[in-house]
Amino acid sequence: MNKPQAAGMPPSQQRIRERVERGLARRYRAERRFRAYGLMAALSGLLFVAFLFLSIISTGYTAFVQTYVRIDVRFDPELIDPEGNRSEEALRMGDYGGVLKQAIREQFPGVEGRRELRQLYNLVSEIAAFDLRDRVLDDPALVGQTREFWLIASDDIDQLVKGKIDRALAEEQRVVSDLQLGWLDALTRDDRVERRFNRVFFTAGDSREPEQAGVLGAIVGSFLTLLVTLLLSFPIGVAAAVYLEEFAPGNRFTDLIEVNINNLAAVPSIVFGLLGLAVFIQFFGVPRSAPLVGGLVLTLMTLPTIIIASRAAIKAVPPSIREAALGMGASQVQVVAHHVLPLAMPGMLTGAIIGMARALGESAPLLMIGMVAFIADIPASLTDPATVLPVQVFLWADSPERAFLERTSGAIIVLLAFLLVMNAAAVVLRHRFERRW
């Protein structure tokens, strides 16, 4: 009886069984198809991300190297310190541009004429003169000597060495002349051209000259802005979440607050920029372009995210813990401070970090409050003019010089690296402090 033979089954049962078997193949096909769709969706997502990374990294990685040329430099006392008193003041005022030009001329004797000479000088960046000055200030004994130095090449030469400028083009179609090509080849033959790590990119602020431009100003600006955002939005957000979850009476007023917070999370970020412009800058007179006002605006933008994440984290604290503490005679504040907050903290921190990561990537509201200005100095305080990484990307992407293309991608890579680190921190936090109860 427990193993009925197909033949012995009543016809109705047999019919059911046949139908089920006929349908089975179709069911499995549908299941496989469904799985394939899901896989395809996931893969296409991955593909886009891979494409994005590939495209950015392939254009951007060259921003981290820079071409240098080796040139014999004679520190002519006539140019540096004509009066011969060797004081620091005098050394600082020396004509290092002249020293540089002289050095290049001596490298290629026989170049005559203003146009040719200008092209010749153009091999090396003007920033190299400051480099020479710094070396002399470090070691005044250099004056009068001849030394060999690796000098930073100009952006056009750098691009040519990196293969970003097509040598096969006609001369009038490329930014590097035939003469410059010849000189560069001569230098290359002498082993006087080298690509090195681009220190300037990480230690300088913005500049109109690509080879002098760096992301440090934007990184510091981003850091200061995010510092303001974190210091304001985390305590305010957590306090609001605790109040709404633990203390607020359930009336229409709190419902209204709740709906508004959720709506705030969906407000386009540029609107927060306008609000910041109108309220913080116009009304309260906070200096514009400064990390302070940027941080305030991003706080407005980040608050809903943190409040929502914190409320979810508080809700996730099991009621049994709350009851245990209440049953012990803990007051409501003690329950929150001793039990709910410590248990909800990982979730709150995760929410804060994700909110911060969003704020780090935000550019639109900062455009409205003037953080889009060209600022070459590295900001030293919260009220100094500054810009942030995404806005720096925006600025460079607008620049006509070819070398800014790779620097734009380079800045994006730096930005993405920061975002990845922050998201990784959120994941680590979640895993480390995750408690079971």
Place this chain on the structure above:
Amino acid sequence: MNIVDTGAPGMTAETEVQSRSEALESATAAAGGNEPTARRTVGDVTVPNPVMSCRQVNVRYGDKHAIRNVSLDIAHNEVIAMIGPSGCGKSTFLRCLNRLNDTIPSAVVTGTITLDGQDVYEKRQDVVQLRARVGMVFQKPNPFPKSVYENVAYGPRIHGLAADRTELDEIVQTSLQRAGLWEEVKDRIEDAGTSLSGGQQQRLCIARTIAVGPEVILMDEPCSALDPIATARIEDLIDELKQNYAICIVTHSMQQAARVSQRTAYFHLGDLIEVGPTDLIFTNPRHRLTEDYITGRFG
């Protein structure tokens, strides 16, 4: 003595049953009128010199009337068991006693509950103080995600019961000893409370409760998440604890009620149906609903 039901429609069956049973005089009968659907309690709800005393307690959650006109005394040094089918209001009643229902915004409690003669729902009554005097052990062991020591020390700490660390150490040790857990955890006092076994966790929760020196301990199905061996240990513990405390235990296990309690109260759909000495309730129930329940006809 026969009574007639207060006259709500649709209660003829009970009326017939109750005509067989004995009514109680005392306070319950006096105030029976304001809740027409409430059933009279069979048996004597009063005890001489009670530690807690409840009169005409009603609890509503919004529209739901969870408890109707319950009057019950809790005596010193006794274990009173509350039994009844799910949703009958035993836990709700228990949570009235330490005002844990306050945390549910929609809950409205009326009637009087006194602790040593003082109304616990009075404005002057401090909830924190009340809960220190009326401790609670929950259904699921719920130690704080902290060390064993911190679990027990938490109550004394927030109530400021210990002047210094040595005194606190002493409280922790005696509490654990009284809960019968000290021998098992004395070498792992700094381990997480959640790393203990289920039965140990529940005894830890009991230790945590007695650390603040309560007068009454409420236990809401303390063994329902435990295996029989752990259950037996808790029951032994309850038996010892009644030397010092009054214990109210809600349980789904009638055997447990029979084993640990001296008095039993049977709840049914928000009504306290019958109260009496445990041996009498289980051998000779007077109300038909009680009889049906303990003989396993429903519930």
